[in-house]
Amino acid sequence: MHESRSVDRRAMLKIAGGSVAALGLTTAGCGGGAGAGDGTVTLRYSWWGADDRAKRINETIKLFEKKFPKIKIKTDFQPYPDFWKKFNTQASGGNPPDVFQNAIGFLRKYDAKNVLLDLHPQAKAGHLRLEGFRAGLEKFGEVDGKLLGVPVGSNSMALVIDKNVYTKAGVKPEQGWTWDEFDAALKSISDKTDRAGDSGMYGVMYLYDLYLRQNGKAFFTEKSLGFTEADLKQWWEKGKKDTESGLVAPTKKVVQAKPKSAVTAELAAGEFTWDNFTNRYTAEGKSEYGLAPIPTTDGKKTGQYLGSLMLSGSKRTKHPKEVAQFIDFMVHDPEVAKIMGYDRGVPSTTSQYEAFKPTDPVAKEIAAYEESLVAAGVLEPITPHPAGADVCEMAFMRLAEEVGLGTRSVDEAVKQFFTESKTALGS
Template identity: 65%
Template sequence: MGTSRNLERRTILKAAGASAAVLGLATTTGCGGESGSGDGTVTIRYSWWGAEERAERINRTIALFEKKYPKIKVKTDFQTYASFWEKFQTQAAGGNPPDVFQNAVTFLRKYDKRGILLDLNSQEKAGNLSLDHFRDGVTKVGQVDGKQLGIPVGSNTMALVVDEKVFRKAGVEPHAGWTWDDYFKALKTIHDRTRIPGDTGYFTIMYLYDLYLRQNGKAFYTEDGLGFDQADLTEWWTDGYNRVKAGIVTDPKIVQQDNPKSSLSAGHGASEFTWDNFTVRYSAEGDSTYGLAPIPTTDGRQTGQYLASLMLSASSHTSHPKEAAQFIDFMAHDPEVGRIMGYDRGILASAEQYDAYRPTDAVDKEIAQYEVDTAKAGVLGTITPHPSGADTIEASFLRIGGDLGQGKTKVSDAVKQFFTESEAAFQA
């Protein structure tokens, strides 16, 4: 799934072509659905975004798939997040998107509107893939207007990652049901006692603002527009700007300087809102210990959380819809694939893979337990719809919020700019 604190967006990779060569991954720029060979073998193209570790894991799963389906060959291509979507947009405009590709809810309506996505309900009816045995009804994330446009391979939810050493030093203890007032008091206490900002920039994260709005009976999106007004955003961004000036939220200039490393793992903030499965990045980048804490609430209970998902979609242009569907089904349900992928793309979405993988390291165990505890708390709702243009709007929210925090623009001007850019994105 996509997020303003997305690990994949902030990871600098080697050139994708070189990385693919090192990993033995073939790339192609041919049209979707390559011609079959004389012996009945067909080739499909599969593209995704992510880091090299993900590519290595996926390469292993493809070898398993080709062993089970010797008449289907898979050509692969992977990029960083931004590069992936830049390339995909070009491919889609040219009518040659990959047969199968990694996808997220932000892009479903956009590319459905352009006729790029295959409705996989037809392939489910044909027996080429299964929509059964998924956790927590997460298949709904891939549905738009009755069409199944994506099949989930991993699920996650928003969480608060904290530097446990800093929190202990400040004498602050996160707890379920704490309110936003509690959280902001904690940030001030942390700053007063450690001189470290308590948060790295909550007010620029679109998905967190969505949770806050949901706690208050609204949402970031409706099916065809924004679910809040300028007064709502003015209040949110004024609050964030004032906390930056007070020193309890990290200066966006420092966040920018730390990039691609997180300011949390760089020691320039004590907490950061992100997707729960991204917790592993902080242990890899930082020198402290990091843990997951509950989302602050408005009423002491409702967090506004939902399960999001990375998913696999197929192109409506593919010449091999059956083979594409069989590949997606294998990648979503095969137990050995689940053991190989682990929580790289989130908590495994299908029951077969979830049951097959048993995390052994402390971080993965904590991620799994966080999702179990969140589900048991009964706070998970249905994901907010993302209309066409949501990807552009998310980028605008992050950029304009960052400019605001740096003092490059006033709150009133930032709000007007965001609504203007959002309207243009919806009409594109």
């Protein structure tokens, strides 16, 4: 559901959404990791991220190889868009890595292409533990009865705010506040400070999903879109109105500020994003930033769920047992959590969650925010995204931005979105 912080989300999705078949074949042969005459096997492990994540992961691999001396790990990492470009090429050639980082938006896509290993048999054989996960996360990677990914960390949507601006405006968000109260907060911020209230929430697909879930729908069903053209027209018309009134920052200025956030660029007092991205704001900006609850329709239901990065296995691997053992170690071993911290979100298992106690204020706030969601009882299951969901997200962001810039009317944008999405989803 996330990453990388430094790369434009639309560029990522454009690359990741490309057809595996269209990207050609690799020159290498098929199959998984290599085996040696002494029984040692080598697994290829790929992930996306920056140098700091690579350093941490390499430390965890040293621990794994010490515990499992007959399993060697060959690593490969790329920035987010480069990862999916390379992965698509490997998959099209029948040579994907044995184990790799994955996300909810790609499970059905690659399952349909016969790429992902069902890990349930390995769990039944005792090579992968599915107990000890927080808040039902062990079910997060299940699709149509198959276990296609195992969570390594969790995150959830939140409202990241500039605390100083909110305080100046006299706004104090609390769990259960409504969209009407949120709108009043935006007006108070706009009236009492030099900022707009929000950076442009109407192009955030995952936020719109929560809004729909609050109203008995969802962005996706298992095979198609879960809302109507009339629903989206109402959402984007409000976005256009709020932008024109100054409650939401001007889209042109938000675009010009990229890759910097509109919040740290001091255009807006807040924006909706994943809770574990809070580190970005502290690194970019000069103010104090924090997490506020998602507004609700009825004062109770937020529609939220815990998202997650996952580890998946290749269906082509020659070593499914060893893949499962590697994943089990990475999600359960306490020492791994002490090394990784919250780099990939809050640890998904209780053993790792309890092993790492954050000391910096940002990580503490992320942990407290997710604990508050569990305590409030607002978390729900997520519907696994259908194949083509990544293309829908890219279209949603692009068209919402065009509405904000005034280069496309709401009616045109809505019709174009449904046209592109139905093509991508095959519905």
